[in-house]
Amino acid sequence: MVSSAKPRILVTDDESSIRSALREILEFEQYEISEAASGDEAFEKLQAESFDLLLLDIKMKGMDGFELLEKLNEARLQLPVIMLTGHGTIEMAVQATRLGAFDFLQKPPDLNRLLITVRNALDKGTLVKENRKMRRNIPQLSEIIGNSEAIQHIKSTIAKVAPTDARVLITGENGTGKELVARSLHEQSRRSGEPFVEVNCAAIPTELLESELFGHEEGAFTGAVSQRIGKFEQAHGGTLFLDEIGDMSLQAQAKVLRALQENTIARVGGTELIRVNVRILAATNKDLRTEIQEQQFREDLYHRLNVIPIHVPPLSDRREDIPLLARAFLRQMATKDIVFEGKSFSDEALEKLQRHDWTGNVRELHNVVERLGILSGGAVITAEDVELMAGPVSKSATDGNQGMRDLLEDYPDFQSFKDATELIFVKYQLDKYQWNISQTADAIGIQRSHLYNKIKKFNLKR
Numbered sequence: 001m002v003s004s005a006k007p008r009i010l011v012t013d014d015e016s017s018i019r020s021a022l023r024e025i026l027e028f029e030q031y032e033i034s035e036a037a038s039g040d041e042a043f044e045k046l047q048a049e050s051f052d053l054l055l056l057d058i059k060m061k062g063m064d065g066f067e068l069l070e071k072l073n074e075a076r077l078q079l080p081v082i083m084l085t086g087h088g089t090i091e092m093a094v095q096a097t098r099l100g101a102f103d104f105l106q107k108p109p110d111l112n113r114l115l116i117t118v119r120n121a122l123d124k125g126t127l128v129k130e131n132r133k134m135r136r137n138i139p140q141l142s143e144i145i146g147n148s149e150a151i152q153h154i155k156s157t158i159a160k161v162a163p164t165d166a167r168v169l170i171t172g173e174n175g176t177g178k179e180l181v182a183r184s185l186h187e188q189s190r191r192s193g194e195p196f197v198e199v200n201c202a203a204i205p206t207e208l209l210e211s212e213l214f215g216h217e218e219g220a221f222t223g224a225v226s227q228r229i230g231k232f233e234q235a236h237g238g239t240l241f242l243d244e245i246g247d248m249s250l251q252a253q254a255k256v257l258r259a260l261q262e263n264t265i266a267r268v269g270g271t272e273l274i275r276v277n278v279r280i281l282a283a284t285n286k287d288l289r290t291e292i293q294e295q296q297f298r299e300d301l302y303h304r305l306n307v308i309p310i311h312v313p314p315l316s317d318r319r320e321d322i323p324l325l326a327r328a329f330l331r332q333m334a335t336k337d338i339v340f341e342g343k344s345f346s347d348e349a350l351e352k353l354q355r356h357d358w359t360g361n362v363r364e365l366h367n368v369v370e371r372l373g374i375l376s377g378g379a380v381i382t383a384e385d386v387e388l389m390a391g392p393v394s395k396s397a398t399d400g401n402q403g404m405r406d407l408l409e410d411y412p413d414f415q416s417f418k419d420a421t422e423l424i425f426v427k428y429q430l431d432k433y434q435w436n437i438s439q440t441a442d443a444i445g446i447q448r449s450h451l452y453n454k455i456k457k458f459n460l461k462r
């Protein structure tokens with residue numbers, strides 16, 4: 001989606017070289033960066049302006065990272081925090097995460113981990129804001145688009161199951177719409193006015209998942225200076241969506257099973273049993289039966305979760321939904337961004353989209369529609385546009401090479417042809433790897449710095 005406001009990140013470190021290295025990387029990723037050279041400066045900026053994320057060094061002269069975290073808690077300044085740590089201070093960083101920091105990174109940070117952690121932390125911040133919105137009862141309807149037999153069946157199952165408190169296990173490949181199914185179940189339930197809380201079990205380090213799910217008491221471990229409410233309690237009265245449940249450690253699975261059996265939880269370090277009224281929905285792209293055989297997943301938990309199974313098939317198994325989805329996405333985008341206004345697909349373009357190999361499923365289709373809307377020249381998106389920008393069609397589909405001939409005709413000289421195709425290739429590959437610079441550079445066999453240069457040259461944006 002083309003978003004108007006860039007996420008704002010405050011980088012706090014007393015070493016200017018670290019600040020500028022982080023600034024350079026993150027600005028490339030389209031984040032807006034502000035710097036603070038001390039805890040005091042950071043505190044002042046955080047009080048004066050609004051930020052989406054704080055990157056915070058632990059060891060600093062004057063007010064250190066811990067003190068700043070505590071001050072933020074006291075001032076009720078809530079935002080996701082990622083701690084930066086040097087050698088030998090990992091222990092402290094773990095403590096900091098228990099104090100409420102989202103995660104920690106070792107310096108100098110590994111590029112991949114930095115970008116993933118930043119993205120996850122920002123997602124978490126968005127989720128918190130979304131939940132606040134939900135509590136204010138602002139409806140956020142998640143419409144499941146599609147007319148295929150599979151989607152019709154899913155919609156009718158949702159309609160039947162949503163009003164009950166039955167647990168639902170949603171399975172399917174990445175990007176097929178599992179989260180959308182979970183949201184629809186919540187929105188059509190009696191709990192719709194209550195919170196919908198999501199936990200991505202794959203994104204949270206195992207050692208923190210327990211405290212994330214169940215919360216902790218003040219003094220539960222060194223550094224736990226304040227009480228923390230976990231996701232189960234946050235979801236009280238509403239729905240808890242355990243995403244990527246197949247990635248949860250066996251230890252966490254045992255605790256979740258107990259919570260489900262007894263409808264009570266205990267905060268880490270606490271003795272009091274707290275009764276929670278939560279409806280559980282879970283999703284996974286793994287085959288949990290295989291995980292059970294390989295002793296990676298508890299069979300008893302599987303049966304508890306899998307009261308109603310909903311399987312969302314890959315997009316290539318329901319190609320008749322593709323035109324509906326593509327048109328709907330374009331319409332949705334037009335309501336948010338003027339670039340998409342008045343654009344439509346030709347019939348041939350839709351046919352071509354139908355024959356594409358959608359390995360990234362609906363998420364990939366959404367991205368391709370966005371790219372077509374932005375980059376296609378005319379009001380009507382043509383089959384040639386699709387051929388150029390969506391990448392190769394399904395290997396099984398037969399196709400002439402008219403599009404390629406047209407493309408060759410479009411460019412008068414070698415340089416303009418090379419630039420145009422290079423841009424499409426680089427943008428396609430970046431999208432394919434969710435703009436993970438290291439992975440994309442590896443996959444296409446160029447240096448990271450070279451890839452950064454290309455992004456700059458073509459002014460590519462996520």
Ligand SMILES: Nc1ncnc2c1ncn2[C@@H]1O[C@H](COP(=O)(O)OP(=O)(O)OP(=O)(O)O)[C@@H](O)[C@H]1O
Binds near residue numbers: 143144172
């Ligand atoms: N049938 C559908 N109708 C409308 N939008 C859809 C549909 N299916 C998926 N989407 C959209 O596609 C994107 C990916 O869907 P979603 O996040 O629900 O997939 P997922 O299966 O949970 O993915 P992952 O396993 O990677 O978390 C979202 O933007 C979602 O709104």
